[in-house]
Amino acid sequence: MIDFSLRQLEYFVATAEHGGVSAAARARHVSQPSVSLAIAQLEAALGTALFRRQASRGVELTPAGLRVLGQARDILALAAGLGSGEEPGELRGQLSLICFQDLGPYFAPRLLAGFRARHPQVAVTLLEGDLATVQRALRAGKAELALTYELATDAQMACRTLAELAPYALLPGDHPLAAQPAVSLDELAAQPLVLEDIPHTRDYLLSLFWNLGLTPHIAQTVQSFEMQRGLVAHGAGVALSCTRPAGDLSYDGTPIACRPLRDDPPPQRVVLARSATAHPSPVVDAFLHWAVTRE
Numbered sequence: 001m002i003d004f005s006l007r008q009l010e011y012f013v014a015t016a017e018h019g020g021v022s023a024a025a026r027a028r029h030v031s032q033p034s035v036s037l038a039i040a041q042l043e044a045a046l047g048t049a050l051f052r053r054q055a056s057r058g059v060e061l062t063p064a065g066l067r068v069l070g071q072a073r074d075i076l077a078l079a080a081g082l083g084s085g086e087e088p089g090e091l092r093g094q095l096s097l098i099c100f101q102d103l104g105p106y107f108a109p110r111l112l113a114g115f116r117a118r119h120p121q122v123a124v125t126l127l128e129g130d131l132a133t134v135q136r137a138l139r140a141g142k143a144e145l146a147l148t149y150e151l152a153t154d155a156q157m158a159c160r161t162l163a164e165l166a167p168y169a170l171l172p173g174d175h176p177l178a179a180q181p182a183v184s185l186d187e188l189a190a191q192p193l194v195l196e197d198i199p200h201t202r203d204y205l206l207s208l209f210w211n212l213g214l215t216p217h218i219a220q221t222v223q224s225f226e227m228q229r230g231l232v233a234h235g236a237g238v239a240l241s242c243t244r245p246a247g248d249l250s251y252d253g254t255p256i257a258c259r260p261l262r263d264d265p266p267p268q269r270v271v272l273a274r275s276a277t278a279h280p281s282p283v284v285d286a287f288l289h290w291a292v293t294r295e
Contacts, residue, residue: 003045006079009072011038012050016069017096017125017142020058027125061141069141070278077281091119093283098127098134098143100152102201102225102243103270107147107162115290122283132199138273144284149242150269152200158276160292164267165242166260167208170194170232173255177238182262185209192219192237196228205240208265229256242268 014024015035025032043050050065061069077093099108112124127143131152138146138157146157153159169188171178177187189209193216195202209216219237222228232239233250248256272291274280280288289295 004042005038006076008038008042008045009076011035012042013069013072013076013094014125015039015051015059016061016065017127019142023058066141073144073281074279077283090121091283091286092121093281094123094125095145095283095287096125096127096143097145097147097287098129098137099147100131100134100149101128102196102241103147103149104128106243106245107270111287111291114294115287118290119283119286122286130198131201135200138275141275141278144274144278144281145287146273148271148273149200149204150271151204153271153273156276157273159269159271159273160288161269161271162291163270165244165270166267167205167240167242167265168244169259169261170229170239170241171257171259172232172235172238173257175238175257178257178259180259182260184262185212185214185265188238188240189214189216192217194220194222194228194231194237194239196223196225196239196241197221198223204268208240208261208263211265212263226251230254232256 011024011028011034014028015021018024018027021035021039022032025035028035039050046068048064049062050068051059052062053059073094097108108126112126116122116124127137129137131148134146134148135152137143150159150161169177169183171183177183177191185208195205195218206216220231222231225241225243228239228241230250230252231237233254233256244258248258250256272288274284
């Protein structure tokens with residue numbers, strides 16, 4: 001006798017992915033009591049707590065909940081595929097993808113558009129965060145896949161490389177260094193630095209200077225790539241980044257000069273990461289295949 005329903009599993013997975021009952025209810029367009037009741041019934045049927053409730057911070061999966069999450073995703077994927085044929089276009093199910101906020105806009109929309117064109121019956125939950133948030137979400141099972149830099153992964157994650165991005169300098173359009181075809185880290189260390197001060201990113205960018213025995217002067221810290229670009233464009237300092245938009249302009253249209261580094265530091269790999277210990281669903285396998293091969 002099966003004492004739980006697919007709906008209960010669906011609401012459980014949604015709550016794990018969105019980090020709270022209210023957010024899960026909004027995502028599934030149902031009432032909060034419906035989600036709460038479904039989770040309580042599922043916990044009673046399984047005889048274990050799936051979440052730890054945290055005041056003002058949503059919910060967190062218990063160790064048992066993390067184990068059940070992978071199984072629940074597999075069951076839902078199998079259920080979604082019942083009655084479908086073997087054609088790739090008929091793949092059904094859910095995919096939860098979390099993206100590093102600086103990389104997401106440059107990779108995720110195109111990847112998702114191509115994937116949805118091939119698999120229109122797959123529903124995608126898309127999340128964003130800084131590198132540390134992305135890492136935590138993947139470890140905690142909130143997301144099945146993460147679009148991130150390799151530097152924010154560990155041995156418990158399996159990675160597929162999508163691209164390699166070399167770090168470069170951002171300069172005000174009228175800065176003297178902008179007249180050069182390339183700049184050195186030594187030259188940048190003598191300038192006021194606008195630093196993106198988010199976990200992992202800060203340490204990586206500063207390490208480019210530290211590895212050469214340089215100590216940059218941090219004039220301003222920011223929490224977003226676009227704020228960094230805007231401040232640089234208006235003369236607040238220089239900056240380093242790996243992500244580069246198609247147009248070298250700030251949001252308000254002010255020019256930014258982007259120059260390669262003469263020091264030739266190693267590039268950062270952009271990867272799709274998943275938990276190495278979790279069994280990937282057919283949807284995850286299909287997305288990985290599409291993202292890497294575009295076939």
